[in-house]
Amino acid sequence: MERKEQKLELLSPAGDPERLDSALRFGAGAVYLAGREFGMRAGPANFSNEELKKACLFAHEKGAKVYVTCNTLPRNGEIERLPGFLEAVEDAGADGLIVTDLGVLALAKRYAPRTEVHISTQAGIVNYQSARFFYDLGASRVVLARELSLEEIAEIRAKTDPKLELEAFVHGSMCVSFSGRCLLSNYLTGRDANRGDCAQPCRWKYHLMEESRPGEYFPVLEDDSGAYFFNSRDLCMVEHIPELAGAGVTSLKIEGRAKSAYYVAVVTNAYRQALDLYEKNPEQFVLPQWVLEEMEKVSHREYCTGFFFGNEPGQVYDNGGYVRGWEVAAVCDGYESRTAVCSQRNRFFKGETLNVLEPGRVPYEIVVKELFNHDGEPAESAPHPMETLYIPLEKPMAPGALLRRKR
Missing domain, CATH: 2.40.30.10 (Translation factors)
Incomplete structure (x- = not known):
């Protein structure tokens, strides 16, 4: 069965109503956001049930879709609250639920049967068999693991049902743990990254301490600035939209529900302009210089292309901060x-x-x-x-x- 070409979706983050407004104002075709529970970002204000209804109405008036994250790994004590939450999401008119846990997927099919199910990047989908499995369970979209290359994505596209949508992160922070499945924050601070409360210890500065000399901290590098072992570069694929489209990616996802409304506006606008230019003339797509310059006008770490071209993003070892110009x-x-x-x-x-x-x-x-x-x-x-x-x-x-x- 031949896959129909479709317009690429630009999917932007919305950590609260202000950031939702920025995303839609500057060209997002869809947004992803969270309720007050079960989302992978506990830091932002997120949305109450009533705010979620208003968000869906507002987005639909703008011709955009709303996907609600329900992608934490809930413990036993949280399960009883899930049916009510899922019913509220469907009642609000959300277009999709993003889930990780198989139990949550089963509950979503029961309590929000009219809402599409998308499988979160945290599920770690790196092969076509996993993608097929989730499709057979009723998922309409999979959010691919960030560790995949374009070549691997193309093979998944070729070996899955054409109706299964493929979503990929194209911009924003990278995680040094596999698709965000990390316990470092839990060990060091008691804040569970798999339940939306990551303290980002991968961005901290580390020194070496010798056991017999407590309190004396030795830099691991040759200077006294310390070392940022786990501090990954940021992802930026705005120059490579043709390659993403060629690999069969359906939705281009911008990371950043914890980022500012300004960040959401600038990055969404840049990708919107790039996408529109590409779709106008795919064969002669040339990214304007000003779009690249926009990437430097938001707070960011050094940019890279992640794993898409078979390389690794690499770390920024000499600082843990952002470039804020x-x-x-x-x-x-x-x-x-x-x-x-x-x-x-x-x-x-x-x-x-x-x-x-x-x-x-x-x-x-x-x-x-x-x-x-x-x-x-x-x-x-x-x-x-x-x-x-x-x-x-x-x-x-x-x-x-x-x-x-x-x-």
């Missing part, structure tokens, strides 16, 4: 009388040049020639968080546009 100065709330009405996020000054990111547009620059505070009085700077500001501009600026400055 840019920040949001203000967000545009509206445009009236040739003036952008903005809310401040970080301090900026009259006379500064700001970089503007609007949905669906190439970023551009403006000079803040004039600046007025919330009382309409001339101002030399914007020092107050969330203050309403007025910036006269000849050309309109779209609501939700992000005004950025280099640190």
